[in-house]
Amino acid sequence: MALIKKPGTTKGIGANASQSDAGADPQGTAAPGAGARIVAPVMQPGVILQGRYVIEGTLGIGGMSVVYRGRDLRFKDVVRPCAIKEMYQSAPDSNTRLLNLKNFEREAGLLATLQHPAIPKVFDFFEENGRVYLILELIHGKDLETVLSEAGGPLPEERVARWAVQLCEVLAYLHGQKPEPIVFRDMKPSNVMITPEDRIVLIDFGIARSLVRTRGTVIGTEGYSPPEQYKGIAEPQSDLYALGATLHHLLTASDPRTETPFTFHERPLRQLNPQVSPELAAVIEKALSYDMKTRWASAEEMRLALLQTPTLRTHSGGAATAGKVALPRVSSAPTTELVWRFVCEDEVRSSPCVSNGMVFVGCYDTNLYAVDAGRGEFRWKYATEGGISSSPAVWNDIVVVGSEDGAVYACDIRRGALRWTFRTGKPVRSSPRVLDRVIFIGSDDQHFYAIDGLRGAQIWKYRTWMPIRSSGCIAGESVYFGGGDGFVYALSIKNGGVRWKQRTQQPVISSPAFAENMVIVGSMDNTLYALDSEGGWPVWKFRTNHYVNSSPYVFGTRVFVGGVDGNLYAVELKNGKLAWKYDTGSQITSSPRVEQGRVYFGAADGCVYCLDAAHGTLIWRYETQGPVVSSPAISEGVVYIGSLDHALYALRA
Amino acid sequence: MSEHTPPEQPDNSPPDQSATWWSGDDGDGTRPLDTRAVMAQADQDQRPGATEPLDDETLPRETPPAPPAIAAAAMRHIGQIRETNQDSIYTLISSIPRETGDAILGLFIVADGMGGHAGGEIASRMAVSAVARRIIADLLVPAIEGAINVSLQALMVEAVQEANRTIWEQARLTGSDMGTTCTAALLLGRSLYIGHVGDTRAYLIDARGIHQLTSDHSAVGRLIDMGQLDPSEARDHPLRSQLYRTVGQHPEIAVDLVFQPIGDATHLLLASDGLWGCVDDAAMLRIIQTIDSPQRAVRALVDAANRAGGPDNISAVLVRLV
Numbered sequence: 009m010a011l012i013k014k015p016g017t018t019k020g021i022g023a024n025a026s027q028s029d030a031g032a033d034p035q036g037t038a039a040p041g042a043g044a045r046i047v048a049p050v051m052q053p054g055v056i057l058q059g060r061y062v063i064e065g066t067l068g069i070g071g072m073s074v075v076y077r078g079r080d081l082r083f084k085d086v087v088r089p090c091a092i093k094e095m096y097q098s099a100p101d102s103n104t105r106l107l108n109l110k111n112f113e114r115e116a117g118l119l120a121t122l123q124h125p126a127i128p129k130v131f132d133f134f135e136e137n138g139r140v141y142l143i144l145e146l147i148h149g150k151d152l153e154t155v156l157s158e159a160g161g162p163l164p165e166e167r168v169a170r171w172a173v174q175l176c177e178v179l180a181y182l183h184g185q186k187p188e189p190i191v192f193r194d195m196k197p198s199n200v201m202i203t204p205e206d207r208i209v210l211i212d213f214g215i216a217r218s219l220v221r222t223r224g225t226v227i228g229t230e231g232y233s234p235p236e237q238y239k240g241i242a243e244p245q246s247d248l249y250a251l252g253a254t255l256h257h258l259l260t261a262s263d264p265r266t267e268t269p270f271t272f273h274e275r276p277l278r279q280l281n282p283q284v285s286p287e288l289a290a291v292i293e294k295a296l297s298y299d300m301k302t303r304w305a306s307a308e309e310m311r312l313a314l315l316q317t318p319t320l321r322t323h324s325g326g327a328a329t330a331g332k333v334a335l336p337r338v339s340s341a342p343t344t345e346l347v348w349r350f351v352c353e354d355e356v357r358s359s360p361c362v363s364n365g366m367v368f369v370g371c372y373d374t375n376l377y378a379v380d381a382g383r384g385e386f387r388w389k390y391a392t393e394g395g396i397s398s399s400p401a402v403w404n405d406i407v408v409v410g411s412e413d414g415a416v417y418a419c420d421i422r423r424g425a426l427r428w429t430f431r432t433g434k435p436v437r438s439s440p441r442v443l444d445r446v447i448f449i450g451s452d453d454q455h456f457y458a459i460d461g462l463r464g465a466q467i468w469k470y471r472t473w474m475p476i477r478s479s480g481c482i483a484g485e486s487v488y489f490g491g492g493d494g495f496v497y498a499l500s501i502k503n504g505g506v507r508w509k510q511r512t513q514q515p516v517i518s519s520p521a522f523a524e525n526m527v528i529v530g531s532m533d534n535t536l537y538a539l540d541s542e543g544g545w546p547v548w549k550f551r552t553n554h555y556v557n558s559s560p561y562v563f564g565t566r567v568f569v570g571g572v573d574g575n576l577y578a579v580e581l582k583n584g585k586l587a588w589k590y591d592t593g594s595q596i597t598s599s600p601r602v603e604q605g606r607v608y609f610g611a612a613d614g615c616v617y618c619l620d621a622a623h624g625t626l627i628w629r630y631e632t633q634g635p636v637v638s639s640p641a642i643s644e645g646v647v648y649i650g651s652l653d654h655a656l657y658a659l660r661a
Numbered sequence: 662m663s664e665h666t667p668p669e670q671p672d673n674s675p676p677d678q679s680a681t682w683w684s685g686d687d688g689d690g691t692r693p694l695d696t697r698a699v700m701a702q703a704d705q706d707q708r709p710g711a712t713e714p715l716d717d718e719t720l721p722r723e724t725p726p727a728p729p730a731i732a733a734a735a736m737r738h739i740g741q742i743r744e745t746n747q748d749s750i751y752t753l754i755s756s757i758p759r760e761t762g763d764a765i766l767g768l769f770i771v772a773d774g775m776g777g778h779a780g781g782e783i784a785s786r787m788a789v790s791a792v793a794r795r796i797i798a799d800l801l802v803p804a805i806e807g808a809i810n811v812s813l814q815a816l817m818v819e820a821v822q823e824a825n826r827t828i829w830e831q832a833r834l835t836g837s838d839m840g841t842t843c844t845a846a847l848l849l850g851r852s853l854y855i856g857h858v859g860d861t862r863a864y865l866i867d868a869r870g871i872h873q874l875t876s877d878h879s880a881v882g883r884l885i886d887m888g889q890l891d892p893s894e895a896r897d898h899p900l901r902s903q904l905y906r907t908v909g910q911h912p913e914i915a916v917d918l919v920f921q922p923i924g925d926a927t928h929l930l931l932a933s934d935g936l937w938g939c940v941d942d943a944a945m946l947r948i949i950q951t952i953d954s955p956q957r958a959v960r961a962l963v964d965a966a967n968r969a970g971g972p973d974n975i976s977a978v979l980v981r982l983v
Binding site: 233239268270506507509511524526540541542543545 | 759761762808809811812814815849850851852854878880884887889890898903905911913914915918920
């Protein structure tokens with residue numbers, strides 16, 4: 009590549025020296041990406057150059073020039089202000105110095121040949137005391153960077169659109185120069201002045217140049233510059249990209265210099281500022297195409313497109329009343345097909361488990377039910393001595409569940425014959441988890457148990473200080489669960505030895521999930537935690553507005569969890585940032601399941617919800633007759649879930 | 662074993678083979694469980710407290726995995742061309758007491774400053790001290806007292822953001838254009854939390870090779886990621902060191918956060934571009950894998966960069982994890 013090789017990797021030096029910022033706010037030049045810079049020697053007010061131009065103050069300091077406010081003394085009766093641009097050399101090597109001088113001379117020569125209301129006039133060019141000076145028309149007003157920072161937020165569309173049209177005009181003028189177009193190369197807010205009449209003027213032609221189709225070395229300003237300028241290529245379309253980046257910045261107040269370069273398509277205008285019209289957003293986004301060929305063909309073409317956007321169309325033509333029409337809200341959501349409904353004698357809080365063509369579910373009527381998954385026909389039931397809110401688990405040919413009577417029951421999956429029971433001291437509301445032949449379950453008697461699944465014998469137990477309603481999560485050599493004492497525990501599956509415990513501020517009823525070396529669990533302190541599975545330390549926390557009793561479910565790169573505050577949250581697994589949320593308007597304690605890109609869960613409003621997992625939009629909603637705290641099981645295109653209306657539902661997924 | 666096993670998916674392995682992990686048998690796993698003895702013991706053993714194991718003989722108390730024999734060496738060198746050293750480095754290794762077993766806490770920071778009139782030195786020093794101070798106050802002190810409840814990702818991000826604010830404000834006061842990169846790696850237990858802005862890199866080295874954990878915040882780095890520039894072209898790109906994100910040059914910044922369990926990694930390396938720009942990944946890997954002592958290895962890395970011309974300041978922190 010014909011790029012200048014500089015000795016070493018001096019951060020910024022040299023590369024910056026080719027950017028100058030005439031008249032710009034010095035703060036603007038100290039933006040990220042600006043590197044080491046030697047502070048310029050500044051002339052004091054009163055200094056007179058050529059016996060004619062007096063320095064009155066400093067306007068700005070750029071990478072290789074200082075711009076002063078000055079006055080031309082030759083006009084004795086009137087005050088004729090001017091801008092005095094002084095070039096200075098900060099680069100250490102002579103090659104760069106020579107290049108800088110050439111650039112400065114080029115800028116002077118270029119400006120002298122141009123005549124446009126949006127381009128400052130050049131009055132004089134001379135050398136004095138070994139320094140080079142350019143005398144320019146003084147532009148009153150503020151540069152766009154200052155305007156933007158004073159506004160403290162996005163600027164109004166109409167004003168930006170009008171500036172955009174003017175900027176297209178001046179770019180069209182530059183690009184139309186003969187014999188070769190001039191490419192400005194450094195379009196950005198700090199290089200655009202806004203006069204008191206709201207007219208735009210381009211400043212700083214330091215790196216603009218006639219388009220000679222050889223590769224140059226100058227990129228402009230990071231964040232605004234198009235990708236091809238990094239390869240030394242600058243075409244008229246390159247200015248359109250930078251114009252698009254400038255307009256994007258003005259309309260969103262999101263500074264492209266601090267964003268990852270070339271990511272405008274990942275940050276759509278209307279996502280950052282929904283008030284921008286889709287038409288204007290489309291014009292700007294086309295200018296921001298990564299590929300030069302898919303941008304506007306010319307500044308003129310872009311200008312014409314801008315004139316068709318709503319704010320300009322209304323004001324110029326006066327015909328269209330481009331009122332913004334909000335999309336009608338979907339009021340009656342589609343529902344889904346009921347496959348079957350199986351009615352028990354009390355509330356179904358337990359979550360179904362599907363295995364071997366059967367659905368197993370516990371009920372508050374004390375029974376563990378086995379129902380045919382296809383038709384919803386009763387197969388068998390096993391009566392315990394208390395209500396069942398625990399959710400059954402299947403291991404080999406037994407189904408295991410806890411009961412409020414304090415026991416854990418194992419029944420034969422075929423006929424429901426009891427294989428064994430394991431008694432704890434208090435109700436068992438936690439649900440069994442099985443690994444190999446060991447069953448892990450918590451009890452209100454404050455213990456967490458490991459039980460031999462063949463015989464129902466205790467292998468070990470671990471004592472906490474409050475009832476355990478959370479269910480275990482087995483990963484690696486550990487089982488993780490939450491306690492009513494607010495701790496999240498990690499125990500060795502071998503012997504129940506505590507690996508770590510981590511305190512949350514309130515009881516933990518939610519059951520953990522494991523992913524990417526993190527244990528993810530909700531707490532009644534309103535927070536969803538991701539804990540380092542090695543030590544229990546919080547990797548990240550996600551705050552909601554109420555308890556998190558729903559159990560998180562990890563799918564792809566996201567964690568899905570319900571909140572008692574009514575929202576179903578999709579949170580990025582990596583950093584705990586919200587991807588989307590869906591407000592049901594009623595409490596969610598049901599735990600979501602994701603299948604085929606769809607999230608299923610129940611809510612206290614009696615509905616079973618199906619959302620698009622990518623965006624959180626509603627696909628369908630099915631209304632039962634009672635709150636749904638049960639969590640869905642999905643198998644072969646059917647969603648199984650219980651309701652407090654005493655029924656178990658099978659719904660088309 | 663790292664997957665969460667839903668209850669409806671029983672493990673398929675035959676029970677008599679898989680029982681070894683809990684029964685305490687190392688061999689065939691066929692030794693039957695003495696259920697009655699267990700039940701008798703459980704019935705009679707009503708003491709509150711911790712776990713009551715099945716049998717002291719067959720279930721010896723678990724020996725926790727040995728803590729990493731962690732050792733770190735850090736070095737910064739002015740290089741062959743520059744007249745000032747604008748890099749700053751920081752290392753801390755501490756063992757923290759825990760009810761359930763002590764853990765290692767390590768903090769390693771490299772900041773590579775930029776800016777005229779000593780600005781780079783000031784900025785990088787301020788970054789290192791602001792980040793270290795925040796982590797010591799919000800993590801190390803609570804850790805010594807046995808209660809880590811801060812979100813570690815948020816802590817690392819906020820520590821770097823705080824450094825950014827401090828430098829930005831100082832720069833405004835003095836009219837300086839100073840800024841710095843900042844890559845801060847926190848090792849807690851067996852996981853790394855890395856807050857990162859700029860082009861100082863963090864690498865993890867294991868038996869399979871050297872893996873870059875951070876991405877450079879330079880447009881050139883991004884063009885490489887996008888496949889628009891070849892990494893070999895980029896090495897000589899005049900704008901390789903032009904960063905679009907730095908600490909101290911903007912009132913607000915986004916901070917990258919990397920969460921990385923160390924697994925079977927042997928080393929962590931933090932390297933300023935004065936090192937990685939001169940010594941390629943393969944050469945760094947060779948040095949780290951062949952020289953056992955972190956002190957000597959880190960010196961060899963710096964020597965290699967100097968032999969390649971040493972055009973920039975060279976900083977490296979090498980942490981041996983095993």
